[in-house]
Amino acid sequence: MSSINLKRLSEELGLSISSVSKALRDSYEISAETKKRVMEMAEKLNYQPNPFASSLRRKKSLTVAVVIPEIANNYFALAINGIQTVAQQKGYHVLTYLTHENAKDQESTIRHLQGGRVDGVLISLCSDTSTGNQLTELQNAGFPVVFFDRVPDAPGCPTVTTDDFDGGFKATEQLIKSGCKKIAYLRVSGYLSTTVNRMNGYLAALQKYGIPHDTKMIVECSNDDDSNQELIKKVLKMRGRPDGILSSVEKLAISTYYACTEINLKIPKDLKVISFSCLRTASLLSPSLSTITPPAFEIGKEAASLLFRMIEKKVYGNRIDKIVLNSSLIQRNSSR
Amino acid sequence: MSSINLKRLSEELGLSISSVSKALRDSYEISAETKKRVMEMAEKLNYQPNPFASSLRRKKSLTVAVVIPEIANNYFALAINGIQTVAQQKGYHVLTYLTHENAKDQESTIRHLQGGRVDGVLISLCSDTSTGNQLTELQNAGFPVVFFDRVPDAPGCPTVTTDDFDGGFKATEQLIKSGCKKIAYLRVSGYLSTTVNRMNGYLAALQKYGIPHDTKMIVECSNDDDSNQELIKKVLKMRGRPDGILSSVEKLAISTYYACTEINLKIPKDLKVISFSCLRTASLLSPSLSTITPPAFEIGKEAASLLFRMIEKKVYGNRIDKIVLNSSLIQRNSSR
């Protein structure tokens, strides 16, 4: 790399290393003229400070970590986009880690991050995260952690989420108003508050409209697309099959579409579908897919902004922020 | 974070710092018994080495950078997935930078990376990158850089790409065989070899089938979805409008779908469409979209593997790898 360091720069300028360092950091201790000379020489030699030396000395890395279950998913891609936008503008670097919905991977990632590589962590938990994980340790040590989307159900955690209960409620209500009597809820495993809230919204809507709760209508899916598709097919073929499906995540809606093609059920005639989803092509699908769409980009931005406030200690005292953004329900043909 | 350092660990063990350090690195100089004691204590105290001290001393960061134009795009999301998979397995960290298709952003990102923050760079260039950019400096300094997907047209660059000429050729041929006489090519700005090769494949197919080349059929698009959609509408409304469209990137195909909806053209009856794309929902669209699909995940994996070979100096001499993977042409209803 550019092997220009402060030593070399100071020799070139006939100044001490300390003066050069201070000049570059625009210290009040240095004269304007010297600063100018130093800046010009640094520019000329294309001086790039060694980030490790600086981080070691100052005990800050100007880096944050983003830990997410997967990336080939429009929600997370958009959220990262929002995070990066804020981070780059703040001069921070972003390390990304994928847990592949695997609690073991998530654990080892978090352990690694304890080494001080980053100044803060943005995390969306994998769905089967057990409560009381080692993140609590981190947080107790005063380390800035912000949860987004998939968050734990604990009062002490700063979170950025959407109105999941509301989304589940309104989506279910929409299906009921379109005539559905038996609505299957496709859920993911685990008990993160996101998962629980969406399902509670669903249950509340059923109750409001006097539809009896049927446990067969709650379908617990896995991480494997193929087996999910088989599972959904099975559900759609059983006696007393659902006439409506609320999918808690995008990929299960896609599996539902494929399942319907295979067993020749027509959406929305035979089955109405609505899904939590950030799919860009929702309105181009056949039929167009009704969605509850979280503002993923904004969630990323909010989460990053909150994290930086915490890192910069602009969040005083024991204040815990719980930011909730609104998602929008967009009715399209799949649920008419 | 965990403020356990070597000093603390060595005090706890009654050993010198150097011995503890060597034990942790499994040095041959240390007895098996001591290693065991050290490991156990490190585990017990949850010792995490300071990555900055280590990187400063060893002059390697165990980190690579991925620089891409955008992330909310299934191709890049899948490629990152492949990169992460290889990197995590190698124990490397991945810094992500988005250039937002902006040459200025790209330039400043690259300059930052010269500070030695990373051991290597994986980059997919923004479309209007001018040739002869400062990456050449980096490479000349022996710094490992691998280009993927959007690569420069220079012999000295290690690249991982797909058979773009072939893809453009076959896609065009497919449209011709489906009866198209006037085929519009939706291109992006700039002259990266990816862009040029795809278009050359298109031109070669026209020539083979004796279709005269019409410059009005080459439509140069921008980065703005809305203005692209307007542009495509205009092209589809002109006298002697195209009866087939080959889109060089996914988002232009989506804009084409929207444009057709607005001006009431039916795909494939009035217009046949085929696109380079990694869209998961291609087969669920209305109509299902014919695609030339690059193996994005594998491209990411290959690119990362190549980079690690270069970092670990397993690529000897002046060897420059140019890896080309095959994309698959999948005909669906939009081009029948």
Added chain:
DNA sequence: CTGAAAGCGCTTACAG
């Protein structure tokens, strides 16, 4: 097999 010492490239309290 173990340890003392130098040094990676910065930053910063302190002296002048």
Added chain:
DNA sequence: CTGAAAGCGCTTACAG
């Protein structure tokens, strides 16, 4: 306003 010196937490050539 400038500079000498200590130190961040590691690693490693060297001595014993």
